[in-house]
Every structure is written in structure tokens, then in C-alpha cells.
Amino acid sequence: MHEGKIIKFYRENANLTQDQLGTGICSDTHISKIERGMTDYSREVLDLLCERLGISMDHELAKFGGIKNRLYDWHDAIVKQIEPLMEAIKNELEQEALLQISEYETLYLLLQAKYMLQRNEPDKALRIMKRISKTTDALPPFERNLHKHVEGMYHLSQQDYKQAIETLTTIQEKEYNNPEFYYHLAAAYHTLKAEVMAYFCAEKARNFFKDINCFLRVIDAEMIMLIEVKDDIGHHFQEVVTRFENLIQSCDMCHAPDRKAKVVHNLAYEYYRRGDYVMSGKLYKQSMELKSPRTRAYLLSLEGYLRSCFEAKLLQSEELERQAQEGLKTARTIKDTLFSLLFTMLLHWIRGEEDEYYRYLSDEALPVFRKLGFAFLVERSEKQLFQYYSRIGNTAAALQAAHSLLDDRSFH
Template sequence: MHIGTFIKYYRIFKGMTQKQVGDGICTPGHISKIESGHLQITEDKIKLFNQRLNINVEKELKAYKKLQLDLELWHDVMIKQVNGKIELLKETIEQNPLTKIETLNGTFKLLKARYFIMKGEVIEAAFYLSQFSNKRLSFHMFEYDFQLYYHIKGMYELAKGNPQTALKYLEKIDRDIYSNPEAYYYMSVCYHDLGQYDKSLRYSQLALNYFKETFNFTRCVDAATIQLVAEGRSEESSLASLVEKYDELIQHCDNLHDHRRKAVLQLNLGNLYRDVFDDRKARDAFQMAYGLLKHESDKEMYANSLFGYIDSSMNVDGSANNEKYASLVEEGQASVRDMKNPCMETFFTMLEIRVHEGEQAYYQYIENVIIPLLKEEGKYAQCNYYIQKLYIHNQMDGIKAKGKECVLS
């Protein structure tokens, strides 16, 4: 960072031209070279510019370096998810006029985008990320900021439900310039969402190692959770060993008083039991997740836990409590309408059909709508679950099975 940057910033801030600033000191051409860093400036001239602009350039340089450190710290506490410090630093940084300096403005806007992604406010995040199509802003960015952009743009695309696009950005990161291993966590989530569980397992281990090294215990739970899901798709892992690992992580969340992460684990545990058709245990896990998420802001997880609870409960009870389930289905439908999630709306329509039209209509909907939808979405593990469920129903119902279909991921 050179002194000319501050002269330029305060000249523009005070509405002065290069001629006005340089009057009696040097020519506008010299001012231009000083501002761009192509001309050294003597101590005598620094004093004259200080008087002309009514600033202390050397003091401002120290303030600039302090702001750089604050931005680095802000990113660090966002990675560690230390909520109190995140808000405190946000307030401090936003009040600092030096964020308008071009070489820091890009970093500031990227971290604002990350802040809004963390809050689940993707529209606000998009506003800041869209500004990087501005060539002027990009021109003044450090090489490190370009890599930071790939990291945060990847997070943004993942939050929007585009894991393939997110992965393209995350894979662009040059590790020699930007060595932040947290990006591995988001890569593991991308591969998980794409059904590539071997790669998800590999990158979640890299992320877990980083979180352990930095004593980031809450994020250790995140990485370990992704690992467990990947292990659950492996034929080498037994159900008993997976359940034991889930119980350990759930206990860890209890120790941390982290209800949201505990809910995620209960939701995943419910899915694990559901996949092996242990509906009673699945129901209990989904019910626990539903109870924990009912007053949380994460609507997608809430809807998933509610769906799992209704579906597994009806597998256990049949039509014994249809009035109760009809009310819960309406609750779920209202939630997914607010989310504008057509896929989840389809799943709650399936439950509505089950409640009001009966089992035969429910299984017809699985065959005609759910299985084709999951194939189209590339959700092969979930698709295979419904194929298997339909196959078992057809066998039990005395219908000649068409042959067990296999979907290759």
C-alpha cells in the first residue's frame, strides 16, 4: 500500500481535482503518478499534501493496515461462526470510511456477501457479488481477492442449490495464492449433493483436519456430519457403527448447547434408519429434529424433518391418525410454499394423497411422479429408496413386480 492511494482517496472525498491538490506543490501530471504509485514522494511534499487535504497521511496508512487486519479477523470469526464477534466487527468495519478505498473495497464487499450467505439472505449476497462484474472494481483487487471471490461465489451457488456450479468456482481456487482450507468443506458438500460420496469423504476429511488444527469445534461437527453421510453410502460401514458415531456427535452437540447441529444429525440419522426401512427409529429421529427446528430460521431443514416425521409415522401407524397427519401436511405445505421449492411441494403433495386418497394412490404417485422427478434431479440414492419401497409394496400386494430397477449414480 502506498501513500498516493490516500492522497487520491481524500482528494476525491473532499471533491478536489488533481490541479487543486497540486496547486503550488506539483503539476497535475505529477499528482497522477503519485496517486498511481509510479512516483516517489518526498517528506516535504507529504507535509504539504497533509496541509492541503487536512489529513495525516502516515496516520491514515496505519489505520489502513488496522482495517486490513480487522477484515482478516472478520473472515476468521465468520469461519469459526463466533456470532457475537461477527456482529461487533461488522459494525466497526462498516463505520470505517477507509472501506471505500478501491484496494479494500473489494475485500469488504466479498465479506459482506459471505455475511449475508451465512444469514440465509442470498438476495442481499447476490447484490454484492454482482458488483464484481464491474471491471473498475476488479482492476483494483489483489490476486488474493480473486481467490476469495471463487470461495464465496461457490458458497453462494451452493446456498442457491447449484452444487455443480458451486464446484466449478471452488475448483478455480489457486492454493498457492489462497490457502484457506475451509473451502474443502464446501467442496465436500457439493460432492455430497451430487452423490459422489467418495470425493465428499475425501474433502470432508481435509476440512475436518483444518478445523481440528484451528480448534474450531463447531465446524468439526459440520465436517464429521458430512463424513457420516458419505460413510452411510458405503457398503463397508455397518449400521451399528454409524449409529454409534451419530450418538457421539449428538452428545458433542449437547455439550456445546448447539441445537441446530443436533437437529441436522437427528435428521440424517432419521434418513439412515429410513433407508433400511426401520420406520419406528426413523420416526423418533425425525420427530426429535422437527422439535428442535420448529422455531429455527432454517425452513428447508424444518420442512425435511417434518416430511420425514409424517412419512415414517404413517409407515408405522397406517391411517390410524389421519386427522393429525392431515394437519401436519398442511403445515408442511405452507412452509414449502414460502420457500418456493417445487420439489418439496411435490413431496408434500405425495403425503396429502396418502392421507386423503389412500395407499394405492400414494404408491401410484411414487411410481408416476416421484421416481421420475428424482431421476431427473440426479438424486439417485433417494430414487433407489423409492424404487425399493415400490418394489416391496408390489410384492406384498401380490402384484407381479416389474423387476427391481437399479439407478447408477
Template structure:
């Protein structure tokens, strides 16, 4: 009997003893049986107990019956990255005390952790992850959802992509129907420069988002697949592939996805050596975002890089952009982009000695610590060339060793 569950929840929530709740209405034994659903009870008794607890039983029953569908709808909006809808459902749920009842608490907490990660509230997510790790007796679905959350957390907060992959690959899809985890695996493999596996899992994610008819996630998956193709030596990614996705983002008014596409297409043009076009698309991405957007710094850094390589922007203007980036990186405690903008500043000021000193002592160790494969490879080559030109073969070999590890194979030749 739902009424009994609800009465027990509010009695315990208000720290009321059974004998005090039942005084003048019914016995303590009868209250116990009502709460456990072991006896029939009249509407008049339920009404009296509800009034003593200060609750509207009809409203509470309505809330109880709506929670399950609301939680599913909330989770679905997070999977589809519908921020406005997710925020709206969260507000509705905040007004329902019954979420703390045993029937819903674990599911609610799991989805709340996803919501915090989705909204960039990493410290709130961390506290929930730490709480959930103490839980016992998890259902198979709860266990696998927790693995998914931990994998996302390891990527986005700890930047431990190898551990994230290990955790995400423990997920059993027979017990957890959310194949969105394929996308997170793709991102993790992309982050360690494992292009084949990143493409493989992005393609599996794409199929899932097609089934969900989530156009924003379809675009993100295709975009991730394009990035993997670009990294291959025989890449033949055409401009029209990006333009198709940009048009799709515009048709569905997906501003975030359009900004991402402008950013990635700019990088595509940068790799081709079309610095003018790269600068134009990085600028579009910058203009679409707000400075507090975590992706703003990435587009600003790309814009500075394209302008510097094009060589048509004045030193003063470049330094103005760089100082903006440094200020935002300091404000957001973003050490990675602080290092990038500092390297840009040293480069624009033509301080070659200072550039390589900072790269070796500050930036490169940071990229190593964070496991950023592409920056490590790029700057490892720069440092190797720098020390070879200086005739310091010892230091050159140190960076060459790091680069050679990438190509080490476990072959068994004689």
C-alpha cells in the same frame, strides 16, 4: 505514502477535481505528486487538504491499517461458522469507506460474497458473483477464492452438484490456503451419492478443522463421515458415535450442530426401523429450530415420516403437521419440500392413485431436474414396483432403465 492514497480516494469519491482541492493550498501538479506518493509533504498541507475533504486523517490512517487484519478475522469467522462474530465484524467494516480503495476492494468483495452465502442471502451473493466474473488480472489467491465461492453457489443455489465438483476441483491449494473447500467437495459428493469420495474429502476437511480448533466444523465433518458409513451395505455405525458428537455439541453449546445431529441420528434410527426413537429425535431437532430456519422443513418432514411409519399417531394430527409443512414450503417457495409434504398428504389420505400420479407427474421430474440422487433412486423403485403390479411393463422398464444407469460400468469384456 498512505496519506496520498487516502486523499486521492476521497477526492475521487467526492468528485472533486485536483485544481479545486488544491486551490489556495498548493498547485495541481503538487496534488498529483502527493496522491502518487512522489513527493514529501508537510503535516500542515495534509491537514488543510483533509479539512477541505471533510475527513480526519488520523482516523482514516488508523482505519486503513486495521482493514487487513479485520478482513482476515472476518473470513476466519465465516470459515468457522461463527455467525455472531461475522455479523459484528461486518457492522464494523460497513463504517469504513476505505474498503472501496483498490488495495482492499477485491478481497472485501470476495469475502462479502462468502458472507452472503453463509447468511443465506443468495441473491446478494449472486450479484457479487456476476460482478466478480467480469474481473481481469486476478491474483492466484483471488482466482482460487472465486472458484471456491462459485462452487458453493452452484451447490446451494443452483443445486448443480456435478458442476460444483468440477469447479471446486480446479482450486489449487498451493495458491489458496483455505482447505475448507474439502468440506464443500464432500457435501457435493454426498449429494450425488458418491459415498467413498464424500468420506475421503470429509476426512481431509476434519484434519483442517482440527488444526483450526473449530469444534463446530469438526462435528459437521465427522457427522458427514458417519452419513457415508451408514449408506454402505455393511454399515456398522453405532449409536454411541452419534451420542459422542451430541455430547460434544452440548458441551460447547453448539445449538445448530446439535439440531443437525438430532436430525441425522433420527435418520439413522429410521433406517434401522426404530420409528419411535426416530420420531423422538426428529422432534428434538424440530423443537431446536425456528420455522424460518431452512433446515426446519427437513426435520418436520422426517418427523412426519417417522410418525407415519410408527402408526400410532392419528390421521388428524398427521394432517395438521403436513399442512404446517405445506404452508411453510409455499411461503419460502421451497418446491422440493412442497412435493414431499404433498406426497405425505396423499399417503395419509390413502389416495394411492393420486399419490403415484403426483409422484410421476410432479415430484419425480423435480427430483430429476434438481439432481437429487437418493430421492430419484427411492421413488424410481416405487414407480417400477407400482407399474409392474399394474402389468404396465413399458413404464416399469422406463424406471428400471434409470436405476440400471447407476450400475453401468465401462468394462471391456468380450
């Protein structure tokens, strides 16, 4: 069967008709049947056809048979996030002309989409997904579940956390044999403040990453687990800090500055929410120094840093406003709605425009936070609005904010 596909592929590449290829060897009808796998043929005929096409069938069959293994090698590199190997195999596969006639073309496309999502290129991933959307029901079990995994990752990239969970929870783990998807489930549950499910899924992902000896991804999963236990009455703050510091050391040992930036950022937040703004500001700045400017990750730490500096009076108001304006400009340049809102709010706060801050929070920011599913920001906003309305004597608005807060907590 493969021999016929290979003959057809190279014949078409050589711009030969079936009659031209078969001249002096066999009829065009026989060529047609060979290409479709509908007839027997002698080794002599096959050798003559290959000689005319300038190929070695044994060599081509070996390449054809190795495609599947190489695709799984690429998937393994993507899961483990081994950048050099991931890129090397990608380049190798791009040069493999036989991929397009193999039965693994769909697997290749799905892995391309997963690779694009990992590279923060969701638009390219979506275009690839659309190419195969009409054939998903006919996919083999592994590819069918990989499709769900990639789709769930895409929803995560679009901040549609509820849809991500809905998609990822349909994966059949026994058919897929890739528990990595639990990490993406944990990330979605964490954002929606479903702490128990986030911890449960992160732990399953952590155990899988340990099984495949991928320490970098173990750090990722343990980061989520640590965030979820930070409020457990059985864990004192110093114990939580020690676990954060151990993760930071692990990042240094693995030469993983990107992961270290995330861990340091989350530790900064722990200090911030406990009112230690000097320490949180110091850590937010350290996290910023490990990140590329003009990225969402950088803006996240910048926003925390400026809030810390404002609370602890670590910077003059002019410098605070200058840096907040830079953050807003960057957010608008990269077309990030969330951070455009956050830096606009921060500017109102820095300028002392309290009424405008809360109006903007209520009318502009909170509806978007709800739409995007940022449960933490929704809860924080509702608490702020309740306190503000209570302070200014707007009882009706305060009660409405309190009801919304209780409803959201009940939902989660």
C-alpha cells in the same frame, strides 16, 4: 502511492477541487501528480495538505495498512463461523471509508458474498458476484480461488450439485491455502451419493478444522463422514448409534443446537430406514424442536416425523393430514419446490390415494428430483415405482423403472 490515494479520497469527500486544495501550498498540477503517485514531494507539502484536509497522514496510513489484516480476520471468523466476531468485524469494515480506494476492495466484496451465502441470502451474494465477474481473470491468486469457492457455495445453495463440484474442483489449494472448500465438496458429493468422494473430502475438511481448532466445523465434517460409513459392513448399527450420540454430546458441550438438530435428524433417518418408526418419530420430533419453523430444515424433519407417525400409527389420520397441510402451506410460502412436492406426495399417501401418489411421483416429483440432483430421492422413487408397477402387473413400466435405477447407480 497510498498517500496520494488518501489525499484524493479526502479532497473529494470535502468537495474541494485540486486548485482549492493546493491554494497557497502548490499548483493543481502538482496535486494531480501527487494523487496519481507520479511525483516526489516534500514532507512540508504533505503536512500542509493534510492540515487543510483535517487528517493525520500517519493515522490514515496505519488504518490503510491494517485493512488487509482485518479482512483476513473476517475471513477467519467466517470460516470458523464465530457469529459475534464475524458480525463485529463486518460492522467495523462497513465503517472503514478507505476500503473503497484500497487494493483490497475485491477481497472485501468476495468476503461479503461468502458472508451472505452463510446467512442464506444467495440473491444478495449473486449481486455482489456479478459486480466482479468481469475482472476475475485479473485477480491475485488468493482472490481468484476465493471467487471459485464462493461460486461453488452459490451453486450449492441453488441445489446445483454437479456445477458446484465442477467449480470447486478447479480451486488451486496451494494458492488458496483454505481447505475449507473440501467441506462444500463433501456436501455436494454426498447429495449425489458419491460416498467415497464425500468421505474423502469430508476427512480433508475435518483435518483442516482440527488444525485451526474449530471444533464446531469438526462436527460438521464428521457428520458427513459418519453418514458415509453407516452402510459399511465393518460398522455395526450400535457402533454407528454410539458415534451419533458422541456427536450429540459434542454439540451440547459446544452449545450448538443448530448442529445438534442436524445430528439428531440424521440419527432419526438411520432408525427410519431400519423400520424402527417409533424411535425415528421421537428423534425427528426432537430435531424439529431445535429448529425454527418455516424453514427448509424444519420441513425436512417434519416430513420424516409424519412418515414415521404414519408407519407406526402414532397419530390419527386427521392430525397427520393437518400437519402435512401445514407443511405444504409453509413450503409454498417460502417458495420451496422440493418440499411442496414432498408434502403433496405425503398427503396422497396419508389419504390412501395410492394410484394418485404414484402418478404424481412419476410425472411431477421424479423429474424435479432428477433436475435438482437429489440422488437419494431419485433412487428411493425409482425403487417405489418398480415395486408398485410390479405389484399391479405393469411389467413394461416396472422394467423401465429398473433400467433407470441401474443407470443411475452406474452413473454414481
